[in-house]
Amino acid sequence: MEYMKEEDFSVWYHKVLEEAGIVDLRYPVKGMVIYRKWGLYIIRQMQRFLEKMLEDAGHEPCQFPVLISEEVLGKETEHIAGFEEQVFWVTHAGKNPLERRLALRPTSETPMYESFALWIRSHTDLPLKVHQSVAVYRYETKHTRPLIRGREFLWNEGHAAHATEEGAAGNVEDIKRIYGSLISELLCLPYVIDKRPDWDKFPGAEATYAFDTLMPDGKTLQIATAHNLGQNFSKVFGIQYETADGKKEYAWQSSYGPSFGRLLAALISIHGDEKGLVLPPELAPIQAVVIPILFKKTEQENKEILDYVKAVEEKLISVGIRVTSDCGNQHPGEKYYHWEMLGVPLRIEVGPRDLKAGKVTVARRDTRSKSEMPFDELVNLAKLFDEISGSMRKKAEEKFKSGLYKAGNLNEVNSLLGKGIVSTGWCEGKECAGKIEETASILSIGGSQAACCVCGKQGREIRAAKTY
């Protein structure tokens, strides 16, 4: 989407969520939505891509229960302090109170690390890397927004223990690469990795790296995070291993997760246009739809066209393309509207002239350009998909870059908020941070020097923005 005002964007976003069958917002529990067909198909594609990359890199799947005992959740004090306002508590079963109340997982560090302490004995058990794709629960008190901030959200969370500090740091780098592939290769979305300031770290972490992208209303959206946990949790949970020479050491840990809901929100918002979704071909659950153009001159001609549609569909299936045909009774215009709303990358129109000339007419969803293609070239459609992905990625990156600003003083910073990400300076003083954060969030504190946008003293470069 081109830059949009917050209200206009919100209206458009809700319309697409409904018309494309992403989620139904009418569920009678606040902050929770019903995922519908098209939303789930897209999430399924993301999830399979991510899980394959994680498993190829040595992560094992696991699935922990949704309920966590209060004792386990409370073991790491910073961690529980960060989440205690947000935890849903199960206190009763049937008509009776439980002996001890149970938490719906807000994240799974604590129950997993309780198990890590049982699973890890020796240096030969390391590294241990696991992941799970589940829903997590946080009682958000801020304004909830579908897919962006909800009280139930779908994600994948990964957790690792390494023998050394370098091992854990290397794993965080691996994860940056894996999430980078998911976001940039599969979803064709731009992002920047921000090392969060200390006051905005994950509770219990040494360092938090966040993947931020930029929404059409100029606010950033955090779509994934990776945390270096040091030995904080391993010391609390007793995750020790025996080294090759018989000493006991605490493991070094990391945890990380992308939000499928937020990735989907970014995908919809950044690539979408006034006709609805625009999906990158590798991700799209359906990559091409074949639509017959029937003039109903004669039954015979119609039959020939429908046979031709079938032949086109079969040819595409034979080269592994996810294709469907839409031979219903609606007017082609209605069909176009529907498949454009769903963001299917290619529409292949097949009419009498196409049949006669042994060709098809191909309409691209991203550029809306039409071209003709001989039937025999359909087998090379994957090349066109690469071109589409490349072009979508490039367009989104250019948009993203045009939303990167520099500002010298707080007035300038404030005038740019809501337009994109603003680089400026900060003296590292608490008071000045407070002034900046009256209107913006500090996304990251960089290494280079820059004058503080509040007091003018020499300080460090920061990135600031309005955030979701």
Place this chain on the structure above:
Amino acid sequence: MEYMKEEDFSVWYHKVLEEAGIVDLRYPVKGMVIYRKWGLYIIRQMQRFLEKMLEDAGHEPCQFPVLISEEVLGKETEHIAGFEEQVFWVTHAGKNPLERRLALRPTSETPMYESFALWIRSHTDLPLKVHQSVAVYRYETKHTRPLIRGREFLWNEGHAAHATEEGAAGNVEDIKRIYGSLISELLCLPYVIDKRPDWDKFPGAEATYAFDTLMPDGKTLQIATAHNLGQNFSKVFGIQYETADGKKEYAWQSSYGPSFGRLLAALISIHGDEKGLVLPPELAPIQAVVIPILFKKTEQENKEILDYVKAVEEKLISVGIRVTSDCGNQHPGEKYYHWEMLGVPLRIEVGPRDLKAGKVTVARRDTRSKSEMPFDELVNLAKLFDEISGSMRKKAEEKFKSGLYKAGNLNEVNSLLGKGIVSTGWCEGKECAGKIEETASILSIGGSQAACCVCGKQGREIRAAKTY
């Protein structure tokens, strides 16, 4: 497994769950287990097979929130009466009580049908068929058993609304066929469909059909159910559609679900042997493992064998077989133990003699027979997989049939309980049912006539067994 005493079976079952990496039972919340790698890989295979069949048959995926408002859950009186003892209640968020408590879904009829009433307007919206693969929560007070009876379990649940009674009945038949494929084709397991007696129906259903299989200790295990719901729920939730001639009618509904945990428990128990799991090839996450037999005579010879292992692996990958190789430093015997425990259908041994003769040695997990195969025939391994599946299915069916008994009186019934499924008669009197159910469960009431095993009066044929 051959017939086993209950205690012996239980010891074996727990050993396999642990050693094959199916679940970890040490999770500190009663009735909840941690799913581990191998268990999840198998469930993933089942889930993808089932979801594909459901979606090919017109079911759409959806995912509803885990939390249900008390008002919605309580709308259908029989239904809530059936579940109220089993519901986990969320009463607090953060430090504050919720205005209205929320239930963890024990099953999803009520929240889904609240939405069905919004989604269905006209006969053209029907049939509506949706499914979701999620965890559900029931506070079981009976003895919990891993994968078999837990307080959190993984399943797929399907829900449908049809315009006519026949439509709903036809859908239940479709589901019987789909679940039949899952159980018999993919898992190679025997089952019988039992129409449950009225007192054992799903709460709110007109009729419940259960898929029962027989475990090695002679008890039946219900692995899936399908319910004809009639118009009970549609009347309560106001699921009405407008007919072609403008009248308002209530929809006819059905709901159904297999338990992935119980399917996995049956798979492990029925096909397994003293060396661990035995997996049917179509289901197995890894279908073949290639193991080098190295004599360490010369580095050169070892290298040649390892190259040959690689060539075997690549050949199998090229024909779509899920294969891995195990070239670690352990003794081949240790490797055999490991891959046999996991139930991988074929072990392919590659030693100096195999290399020289351009062949491999193939060991079947199910029969433990070994044979030699020329390298070039590896591309036809799929044929051997069919043979293995067929043979596993046949063996399990024969075992199942040998557990089907007939009994004339209650003494006979009781003497056969714990050995299998007993056909006998019942007069349809409450008192006699009570006597039978002192020791057994009545699985189904059939159509044929038979003398009551308690009072001798002419009645109907029933099937009875000890059940999990």
